[in-house]
Amino acid sequence: MDAAAKTDEYDLIVLGGGPVGENVADRAVQGGLTAIIVESELVGGECSYWACMPSKALLRSAQALRVAQHVKGAAEAVTGALDVSAVFARRDSFTSNWSDDGQVRWLESAHIDLARGHGRLTGERExxxxxxxxxxxxxxxRHAVAVSTGSDAVIPPIDGLAGVAPWTSREATSAQELPASLAVIGGGVVAVEMATAYAALGSTVTVIARSGLLGGMEPFAGERVAAGLEELGVDVRLSVGTESVRRDEEGVHIVLSDGSTVTASEVLVATGRSPRSGDIGLETVGLEPGAWIRVDDTLQVPDVPWLYAVGDVNGRVLLTHQGKYQARAAGDLIAARALGEAVDDAPWGRHVATADHAAAPQVTFSFPEVASVGLTEKAAKDAGISVQVVDYDLGWVAGASLYEDGFEGQARLVIDTERDVIVGATFVGPEVAELVQTATVAIVGEVPISRLWHAVPAYPTVSEIWLRLLEGYGRDSA
Incomplete structure (x- = not known):
């Protein structure tokens, strides 16, 4: 085969160079295949430049300051306020100033080729x-095409909204100047995180959430986050919709469904995501452009055996870490099928994404933080599971009281009483993110409650909450 043909032919073509596409290609190459990524923007994708990394960088400085302010002895040493320019500069460092040179070098080191431009399916495996x-x-x-093009922010059809140049998550995470005031339309993760960040940085923030905050989580999570935002000075308006939006020299004017108005320097729209699949040639394989791409648990598109959809674009779980989890399974599977190796596609097998259904962890870096995994009480009951719920006040745990003066938080386990295993867990409180992995392992491993009693938490740590929750289950079921 001549050199020109090798340039154009690969074992695997990946549309999208974000962390999901990178992982699909990397696993396939590690498995012995050749791969090329097609990317029209920056290699590294949404997570690296406009989502996970810059958003958490914006949040972290205020979080660290708050922790110090809530520990006597340390609080007396805090004499100044946040340096907004330094926060932005630190954020910029995590995005490499929106340069993907480092990511491109990584592709080269991983023996993955790159094609800059917009890719469209134009034929079978083409x-x-x-x-x-x-x-x-x-x-x-030769073997497969994997679509990993991600998702875009939705701009809802609110009168006048599209014409005022609203912020989406991209503008919120990459802003170079602090707006005097910010109105946030939406009540999900992006909405509460960016409201937390900008309120802490000094903006006057209003949140407009028609359906409440963090609606898919346990109700107490949204209630505690609403209280936390109000403590930061945020005007939280729940159960009210947005009727119209206009901009003039005074700012953005928002008319709400209750007749009240909000005026702000900028408006951030955080009302959901849509698949980035509108112009990638899906019609050539009989799929609907602009729709979520339906896949099976091996991330393969039904009836198109050479096509895979991995990450946000398939609509399963719109989280970077779950997309990368899917990518590892898909990349390994593509390599195995190409080389005629055994395929492990049983539930919890190497080549499937079973955890998407039962054990997808998520952390909302709001004030307070929310860490959750698995099913809520409502979701478990709706699924026909016989459940017992155990709640405990995190502030009563010795390790929490040492960690922060006046520590406030709540923990919940959702337990399948017939199988005696945990199916869901939620933690709300200061920096509870690190608690969720233990719950994830318990759910994935289906560890019996009787065995969990022997996983003794170190004292005095916040993880002692596990002992208290298990004690609650034992008492309630006695």
Whole structure:
């Protein structure tokens, strides 16, 4: 085979160079295949430049300051306020100032090729890439094409909204100047995290949440986050919709469904995500452009055996870590199938994404933090599971009281009483993120409660909450 043909033909073609696409390609290459990534923006994707990394960098400085302010002895040493320019500069360092040079070098080290441009399916196992100058290049896959194009922020059809140049998560995480005031439309994770960040940095923030805060989580999570936002000075308006939006020289004017108005320097829309699948040639394989791409648990598109959809674009769980989990399974599977190796596609097998259904952890870096995994009480009951719920006040745990003066929080386990295993867990409180992995392991491993009694938490740590929760289950079930 000549050199030109090798350039155009690969075992695997990946559309999308975010962390999901990178992991699909990397696992396939590690398995012995050749791979190329097609990316029209920055290699590293949404997470690296406009989501996970910059958003958490914006939040962390205020979080660290707050912890110090809530421990006597340390609090007396805190004499100043946040340096907003330094916070932004630290954020910029985590995005490499929106340069993907380092990510491209990593691709080279991993022996993954890169095609800059917009990729579209144009035939069976065929992708045509159009670069910024209009030039085209045809790529052919010997074995598979994986779509990992991610998702976009939704701009709802509110009168006047699209015409005021609203912020989405991209603008909120990459802003170079602090707005005097910010209105946030939405009540999900992006909404509460960015409201937390900008309120802590000094903006006057209003949250407008028609359906409440963190609606898919345990109700107490949204209630505690609402109280935390109000403590930060945020005007939280729940159960009210947005009727119209207009901008003039005074700012953005928002008319709400109760007749009240909000005026702010900028408005952030955080009302959900849509699949980035509108112009990638899905119609060539009989799929609907712009829709979530349905897949089985091996991330394969039904009836199109060479096509995979991995990460946000399949709509299963819109979280970077779950997308990377899917990517590891898909990349390994593509390599195994290509090389004629055994496929492990049973539940919890190496080549499936079973955890998407039962054990997808999530941390909301709000004030207070929310860490959750598995099913809520309502979701478990709706699934027909016989459940017992155990709640405990985190502030009563010795390790928590040592960690922060006046520590406030709540923990909940949802337990399947017929199988005697945990199916869901939620923790709300200062820096509870690190508690969720233990719960994830317990759920994935289906560890019996009787065995969990022998996983003794160190004293005095916040993890002692596990002992208290298990004691609660024992008492309630006695």
């Amino acid at each position: 992708v045509t890439v159009t670069d910024a100058d209009g030039g085209t290049r045809v790529l052919r896959a």
